[in-house]
Amino acid sequence: MQHMKRMRYISGSIFKALPVLLALVLSGSLSAQDTLRTYGPRFGLDLARLIYLFTDPSETGAEASVDFEVYRNVYPVFELGFNSMSDSRELFDYSSSGAYGRGGVDYNVLSLKDRSAHHGITLGFRYGMSRFTQKVEDILIPEVYWGDFQAEDYENSLTGYWIELVGGMKAEVVSNFFLGWSLRYKILLNPDMDPVMVPEMIPGYGTGGEDRVFGFTYSIYYKIPLFKK
Amino acid sequence: MRFRTLFLLAGIFMAGCVSVEVCEEEYVSEMVARFKTMKEGTAADTTVSALSLYGIREGKIDSLFYDSIPASGFMVPLDPHHAYSSFVLQLDTLRDTLTVYYEREAYLISYTCGFANLFTLDHIEPSTGVIKNDSILMDMIDAAYETNEVHIWLYL
Numbered sequence: 001m002q003h004m005k006r007m008r009y010i011s012g013s014i015f016k017a018l019p020v021l022l023a024l025v026l027s028g029s030l031s032a033q034d035t036l037r038t039y040g041p042r043f044g045l046d047l048a049r050l051i052y053l054f055t056d057p058s059e060t061g062a063e064a065s066v067d068f069e070v071y072r073n074v075y076p077v078f079e080l081g082f083n084s085m086s087d088s089r090e091l092f093d094y095s096s097s098g099a100y101g102r103g104g105v106d107y108n109v110l111s112l113k114d115r116s117a118h119h120g121i122t123l124g125f126r127y128g129m130s131r132f133t134q135k136v137e138d139i140l141i142p143e144v145y146w147g148d149f150q151a152e153d154y155e156n157s158l159t160g161y162w163i164e165l166v167g168g169m170k171a172e173v174v175s176n177f178f179l180g181w182s183l184r185y186k187i188l189l190n191p192d193m194d195p196v197m198v199p200e201m202i203p204g205y206g207t208g209g210e211d212r213v214f215g216f217t218y219s220i221y222y223k224i225p226l227f228k229k
Numbered sequence: 230m231r232f233r234t235l236f237l238l239a240g241i242f243m244a245g246c247v248s249v250e251v252c253e254e255e256y257v258s259e260m261v262a263r264f265k266t267m268k269e270g271t272a273a274d275t276t277v278s279a280l281s282l283y284g285i286r287e288g289k290i291d292s293l294f295y296d297s298i299p300a301s302g303f304m305v306p307l308d309p310h311h312a313y314s315s316f317v318l319q320l321d322t323l324r325d326t327l328t329v330y331y332e333r334e335a336y337l338i339s340y341t342c343g344f345a346n347l348f349t350l351d352h353i354e355p356s357t358g359v360i361k362n363d364s365i366l367m368d369m370i371d372a373a374y375e376t377n378e379v380h381i382w383l384y385l
Contacts, residue, residue, distance in 0.1 A: 091343030139335060139344050141309065142256065145284060145292065149309040151335035151344060197337045209340075 037115045040226035041068050042178065044219040046081070059085040061203070065219065073108035075122070083132075083203035092139045098132020100204030106166065118172045118223070126164035128186070130203045133157045134194070160202040161189040170221065178221035186213050252342035255372045260329065260348070263302035264320075265382045275385060276301040281319040284308065285326075291317075302379070307370065309333055309346050318359075320385065325359035327383070331370075338372060345372035353381060360385065 046063035053060065063081030070076055084097035106124035139151035168182030188211050193199070199208030206213040265272045280300040283291045286308075294305055297319075308314040313330045330351040335344045350368040362384040370380055 089340070089343070094340075136337075141335060141344050141346055143306065143309060144257075145294075145306055146286065146308040146310060146314075147289075149346070151346075154335075200340060 035115050036228040038118065038176070038223065038225045038228050039069060040224040041066050042221050042223040044178075044180070044221040046217045046219045048216060048218040049081075058087055059083065059201070063204075063217070065221075067106065073120075075106040075108065075124075076104075077106055077124070077126075078103050079126070079204075081204055083201065085201045087200065090140075091142075093137045094134070094200055095137075096132055096134040096199060096201045096203070098130055098203045100128060100130035100132075100160075100202075102126040102128040102164065102204065104164070104166070106168075118170075118178070120170045122166070122168055122170070122182075124166045126166060126184075128160075128162045128164060128204050130160040130205060131157070132160070132199070132203050134197065134199050136197060154196060156194055156196070158193050158199065159190075160193055160199070160205055160208070162202075162205050163187050163189065164215070168217075176223045176225055178223065179219070180221060181216070181218045184215035184217070186215055187211065188213075252339070254338055254342045255374060256338055256342050256345045257306050258346045258348055258370050258372045259304045259306050259374065260350075260370050260380050261302065261304045261374075261378055262381045262383055263379050264300075265384050267384060272382065272384070274301055277320045277385070279319070279321050283317055285315040285317060307331065307333075307346075307348050320359060323359045324357065326356040327360060328354045328356075329381075330354070336371070347371045350380065355383075 044065040044067075046065075049061050049063060061081060061083035063079060065077060065079040067075040067077035079102040080099070082097070082099045084095075086095040087093070104124055104126035106122040108120040108122050110119060110121040112119065133155065135153070135155040137153045139153070141149040141151055143149050163186070165185045166182050168180055170178045170180035172178050186205055188202070188205060188208070191208065191211050193208070202208045206215060264275045264277060266275045267273075276299055278299050279297045280295045280303065281293060281297050282295040282303055282305070283293045284305065285291075295303060305314075305316065307329065312332065313328055315326060315328045318325050318327055330353070331348045332351065333349075334347050336347050337343075338345050348370040350365050350370065353363045353365070355363065360383045364382040364384075365380065366382060367378065367380045
């Protein structure tokens, strides 16, 4: 059975968007010609999850985020999501599903003369936690002499913890609407969470068999303009 | 021409995103036994000139693991369907039945290879007295076999 290496799959559309985003960021010319900066919560939706529906239909999920510029160039951010996957293999059937959350801070390193321009290049970190259940059914252990053995099903509820280093870009393509991407380096803090079976998929993190993984998001955002100053 | 080159590169790139996994690990848990004799209070390795051995299986004909060959020990899989495995050993001209009792649980080798059984030995019962005594050296038996790994000694 072929297994898609998720971390190595990159959407072609993202490559096309990158130069557009960079041009928009460097020009800084989309916002109105005033010096007032708009503040408000910015809600995001990860579009990269939709790609998995085509590349790996056995996995579904969604992720939303919210951030707010509480201090110049400093953005606390919270992300919530869920993931579900199932994999029917020759020797066992595996499924994993659950929810996750991340909290952290992004810092905008892009300096623009126009304060009303909201593009950004950010560096940040996250602390992530996931509560999920993994289940293994129809376990078949081949045994030539004594006869193949059908083992008992296994199920376990687990909690995973990890930290992330995040780098990315956001560009305001239309007033209060943003497109952005992020690249993440994730470090799993409790890789031995299950003594019987390493989780195939930890929601929000990735494959539990690796202590270090890369992640990618491509999101659309809307900022609710609460006030300007 | 440029389009075809780009298409070819894209195809090579996408091919790198797909892989076929092959299991290269052992997935059968086998018990390793060594024959011993006591000489002046010390256990010494010994070899039988003709060892024949088969497992007692319900509803199946006997099938030999070893067929009258010289051996200083043997390696056999354990029966996952029961909490014990019974073997008939013929050592030269003498015959004995050996029953090994254990606990069993499944564990994951890898997602490619699937699961294997982990056996934890409890005790051993020979029957006719050809095997005079036994010792359990390593009670846990999994699919990963390491060189010189021995689980039980059988004293002749």
